[in-house]
Amino acid sequence: MNLPDYTLQDFLQDTTFPHWVYKTNPVEEQRWSAWLEANPDKKIVAQQAALMLIGISVVPTPIPDSQVQESWQRLKHRLAFQENAELLHPGKTTNRSYQQWSKWAAAFILFCLGGALFYYATLKEKQQIYRTNYGETATLILPDSSMVVLNGNTTLRYPANWNSRESREVWLEGEAFFNVLKKPGKGNAKFTVHTPEVNVQVLGTSFNVTNRRQKTRVVLNSGKVNLFAKGSAEEPLTETLKPGEMAELIPSKQKFTKRQVNPEVYSSWTHKKLIFQATPLADIVTLLEENYGYQVQVTDRKILSRTITGEIYIDNVNTLLVALSTSFNLKFENKDQRTLRITSPI
Incomplete structure (x- = not known):
């Protein structure tokens, strides 16, 4: 067996490799074992491929929170928007040109319409918009140094003239993990994540927000968050989450459902x-x-x-x-x- 250039993908696509993983064919199992003994530099890659085929891996050793925070503090100073330029796709404003109409009445209508579109485009220019494609994840550092990891098929926007000393607001469609830093300032500089159905308000915490198919889910990793949603005219919907809790809102049911979960299950995609x-x-x-x-x-x-x-x-x-x-x-x-x-x- 001459496979000196085998990569992870090659192991996964080789039809004989699963026999070594599952021990289903003694001949192939022996051939692969002999080859790996002769090519020890490929053992790690083969073991990684085996774990992917099995679909289940061992539980990693937990990393102390102090070490995570220390690593994050070092990392955040190295990250900048330029580093994410190849991953993120800022929203673009389309300029529309209009042909002159021969009749004054039509020209007047067009002028009014053009004015409305110009006003709308001006508002759009005041927002910073980032999008990820299907199957793509990207890390974004906000102007206040808070971190956001965007999952695939996700859009995040926020005011271009962000003032970290006042309330901070972002708008999300899709899924994202937030690590929000506490900031002093007016009104404790609250951080709010808006989705079409739910507003998530925090001071300093880490959490995962998913907004898919008219359902919003919030999972809290650390800190504390308050949730607000539109309910009946007399009684708006509110909920408070503690670490390890998840809340889901289905608008048709007009209520939050809350339960205890393992937060790592819902934010593991960031790793x-x-x-x-x-x-x-x-x-x-x-x-x-x-x-x-x-x-x-x-x-x-x-x-x-x-x-x-x-x-x-x-x-x-x-x-x-x-x-x-x-x-x-x-x-x-x-x-x-x-x-x-x-x-x-x-």
């Missing part, structure tokens, strides 16, 4: 991995559609109730699909660039 705890395939289908832009076809709806527990590393969408296929014992097949079909093996 290029996904943590599952008895997660049904139906939830993973939603993730593939919302974060990666797939149109998912499932041939047998019964398989949507299957669950998975463990960790999957997501350095790219292909390794994610391979790991999911192995973990669920299902076939994940790309019909085209944006269509994914999930079937049971024959």
Whole structure:
């Protein structure tokens, strides 16, 4: 076996490699073991590929909070907006030109319309807008040095003339993880994340916000947040979260639901991995559609109730699909660039 240039992706795509991982073919198992003994520099890559095929990895040793904070303080001073320019796609304002109309009445209407569009464009220019593509994540440092990690298919905007001494506001569509720094100033310089349904107000904390399919979910890692939503005219909806709590709002039900969770499960994507705890395939289908832009076809709806527990590393969408296929014992097949079909093996 002459495989000196094998990469992680090569191991995953080799049809004989799973026999070494699952010990299902003694001949192939012996061949791979012999080759790895002769090429010890490839053992680490092979072990990484094996973990991805299994779809479950060992739980890492917890890092002390003091070490995390120290590392973050060093990191934040190195990050700048320029470093994210290749990852983030600022929103663009389109300039529209209009042809002259031959009739004065039509010209007058066009002039009024042009004035309204100019006013709208002026307002848009006062906001900084960042977007991520499907399957893309990016880190952003806000003007007050707070950090935001954007998940795929996400838009974040905030005033261009940000004043950190006053209340800080951002608007989110999609999913993002926030690490908000406390700032002195007017009204304690509160930090507010606006979604179409919920406003999340904090002073200094870390939390994950997901706004997908008309449902908003907030998971608190540290600190304290207050949630506000539009309820009935007499009684608006409010909720307060403590670390380790999650709140979800479904507008049609006109109430928050709150429960205890492991926050790392919901923010693990910021570390290029996904943590599952008895997660049904139906939830993973939603993730593939919302974060990666797939149109998912499932041939047998019964398989949507299957669950998975463990960790999957997501350095790219292909390794994610391979790991999911192995973990669920299902076939994940790309019909085209944006269509994914999930079937049971024959």
